[in-house]
Ligand SMILES: Cc1ncc(C[n+]2csc(CCOP(=O)(O)OP(=O)(O)O)c2C)c(N)n1
């Protein structure tokens with residue numbers, strides 16, 4: 001007898017199966033987000049914004065009020081909402097192109113201003129939706145459609161380490177971490193802490209290492225290997241900034 | 250409960266700059282938040298707003314750029330607040346991206362444009378070179394409402410009206426001013442809209458309403474991306490049909506001495522004051538000159554203009570741009586055989602004397 005795993009409450013069955021490619025990491029990140037929201041019992045308060053990129057496919061994914069924005073512009077839209085509705089919990093969901101390239105000014109400045117929003121960025125080392133071009137996160141020597149001979153660090157610099165950057169510019173009380181879809185339980189824990197930081201009036205940022213077998217052109221085994229052997233080596237998984245522990249006594 | 254005082258009781262005669270007028274009007278209209286990024290000649294709208302906002306329980310956010318100012322305004326509107334922003338020139342260029350989202354999703358954003366010289370950074374002073382961009386910018390179809398003001402009373406009246414038009418019809422709405430109006434002082438009557446029986450159309454939240462989505466109510470899923478051409482076509486056709494059907498209610502224009510006019514002066518914004526002045530002088534000299542000014546430059550009073558234009562011998566389009574108004578006029582009058590002449594000074598003012606001179610030269 002097969003037992004169907006229980007799905008989080010915000011998982012909208014009417015719009016499943018979802019539209020991501022088989023083996024994609026996005027749905028795992030979204031599921032971790034659903035679990036975190038459910039554990040905090042904040043479904044009623046969450047507004048979810050998705051970027052343009054494969055994240056746009058999440059526009060009707062949840063039983064959550066959701067809005068699809070523009071490529072790179074989800075952070076300001078959610079910021080705009082949150083500024084006038086501080087009672088809500090704002091989640092801006094985007095890819096690495098959206099967050100680190102075209103929308104990097106919004107990420108940096110929302111972190112600097114300590115906007116009370118949570119930014120979740122999916123790192124799949126390239127631009128998924130547009131067919132696998134180089135992203136700020138593309139690894140050195142990694143082949144993409146616009147670096148067909150491999151990414152040259154000399155010509156294009158080093159991959160962006162987002163959480164490291166955001167941790168260094170964000171305020172006390174904010175929360176910054178990098179999780180991975182290879183450890184969804186930990187990712188959920190990080191997202192939950194990020195949402196808690198927002199509930200406590202601070203900015204939070206999560207990068208999730210993800211999978212894109214379609215553009216990596218990898219089979220299941222190679223996909224997993226790329227995440228575990230290459231991405232996780234370059235991009236350290238862990239917490240980069242946590243709200244200071246309250247001193248006892 | 251703390252009740253913020255009313256910014257204006259009844260009405261008041263004041264002498265102030267246009268930027269100050271806009272800040273007062275937005276406050277009186279019950280705007281709840283301004284999102285903005287510094288650019289001349291818009292700055293003082295923010296300066297006055299930030300001085301008044303805390304007194305009346307309003308908010309302000311200074312963003313990292315105009316793209317963000319526009320998208321945060323979109324967010325404020327999604328949250329159901331009367332939200333606005335203001336910009337000019339290259340800032341208006343950046344605003345086109347968020348305004349295209351507002352157009353697609355029919356979001357009642359309000360943007361005050363204080364035109365400055367262009368293209369590029371050009372001057373911080375004045376122009377009418379943002380007409381095309383404000384009416385038709387972005388990758389869209391111009392489903393926008395644009396009021397072109399000619400002075401401070403207009404700035405006050407139409408800034409208030411912009412919020413009502415936006416929230417009533419749910420299309421992005423623009424107040425198209427310019428640097429001269431922004432910076433000069435004029436006498437103007439500011440008032441509490443209620444004192445004039447103007448009731449403010451209530452703002453409503455698109456997202457974040459009470460109840461657990463999927464349990465107490467359906468979740469709200471707002472999209473602006475479509476998979477198929479047919480899906481998009483239907484959305485655009487529906488929106489365009491709505492826009493066309495409400496346009497006659499929205500269109501506004503001003504005219505004088507058009508009945509027997511041989512030469513019809515056509516201008517918008519502050520230039521129309523020179524045109525109007527010239528018309529009066531020329532009439533005194535016996536020249537049969539009329540004056541027509543679109544107040545809504547989008548939607549454009551095309552039918553009304555055509556009726557007047559067909560009776561005239563010559564049309565003179567006057568503008569501080571290189572034919573931006575003329576293009577709209579020509580398009581609106583397709584098939585009309587009346588000669589169209591123009592007087593164009595991109596980025597520079599037009600005086601009464603120049604218009605008089607130009608009209609005389611036509612005879
Ligand atoms: C202003 C603008 N520029 C470019 C695009 C085209 N575009 C759509 S999705 C995308 C890249 C998405 O990549 P990423 O943000 O990494 O997300 P992913 O698809 O990998 O999840 C681009 C460049 C766009 N929609 N808007």
Ligand code: SF4
Nearest residue numbers: 020021024054128212
């Ligand atoms: S292209 Fe890549 S990121 Fe996009 S849905 Fe497919 S697997 Fe996921």
